[in-house]
Amino acid sequence: MTTPQAIQVSVLGWAPPIVHGLVRDLRVRWALEEAGWPYSEHVVNQAEQASAKYRELQPFGQVPAMQCDGLKLFESGAIVHYISERSPALMPDDPAARSQVTAWMFGALNSIEPPIMMLNVLDMIYQGPKGDEYNGLRAWVAGWVESRLDVLGGVLEGKEYVLGRFTAADVLLTTVLRILRDTDYVTKRSVLDAYQRRCEARPAFKKALKDHMASFEKHAPKT
Ligand SMILES: N[C@@H](CCC(=O)N[C@@H](CS)C(=O)NCC(=O)O)C(=O)O
Structure with missing residues (x-):
């Protein structure tokens, strides 16, 4: 091509x-x-x-x-x-492996980025009152973020990249995780922290x- x-x-x-x-x-x-x-x-x-x-x-x-x-x-x-x-x-040749890359690209953007963005909006963009209602919502969203990160951490256990070799899925996953750079959600999870550092060390x-x-x-x- x-x-x-x-x-x-x-x-x-x-x-x-x-x-x-x-x-x-x-x-x-x-x-x-x-x-x-x-x-x-x-x-x-x-x-x-x-x-x-x-x-x-x-x-x-x-x-x-x-x-x-x-x-x-x-x-x-x-x-x-x-x-x-x-x-x-960014993508292997094998059709089944390509589908897995696509699945993880959608996973990054559809299952992991939404709660992270919601938390980001609550922490960085929202300027309204921060009473009990806000705190309840924030805690709920934070729990959602934690559960998504726990799953991703489990998937990445023992792997360099989400599908073994580096693919476009890692581009999206890493840049989604970066949104949390001013928090400890990634850094406190050693597998995710190492993954993000590994991806960001690429030339x-x-x-x-x-x-x-x-x-x-x-x-x-x-x-
Ligand atoms: N879902 C879109 C989101 C695009 C987006 O949010 N772009 C932001 C920068 S990251 C932007 O252009 N903001 C300026 C604006 O909305 O005026 C994508 O992934 O491309």
Whole structure:
């Protein structure tokens, strides 16, 4: 299969520093680095995010989006899946093994990311009253996060990567776990902690993160 040409990844020109290293273009950059596909950045500002032209690319006005060979793709999971279907670095050849990768990609985004995002919203974004009702909800969501992480930790026991070898599923699982970086939910689970460190030690991840951070630095408003 030929490598898609002229790949452009849409990234935010500005985001609050608290989310640098988390914004979801990181997943796409990482997958592209693992695949060895060169790409350029399409930096979007708030006005462009709201424009009809950009909404044709990303209906919700968000990032990431990817364009290549006349194709327009949005949703980080769909983009990583597109890349992985065309790259042996991210997906094995065997059909049954490929289905397992896809299952874990959906698992990362549909079963693990939702409670983690809910906790993140409650801890970092919600600005309302934090009385008994909030505390009850937060405790319930935290329990949901813990149970998902316990299952993932069990699956990863004795393995380097979720399916043995590195795949696109690890790109999504690792970047989902990163959302918890300001908590001890991952670090207190030695299997998950080691897994995340192992994945983030990969040269492709380091390059992706470096470029992601450099882009924020380059486009930060000058004071
Ligand atoms: N489910 C989408 C979520 C995309 C998303 O939440 N993007 C955020 C950055 S991580 C964004 O663009 N935020 C800016 C905004 O909504 O204006 C995906 O995985 O691509």
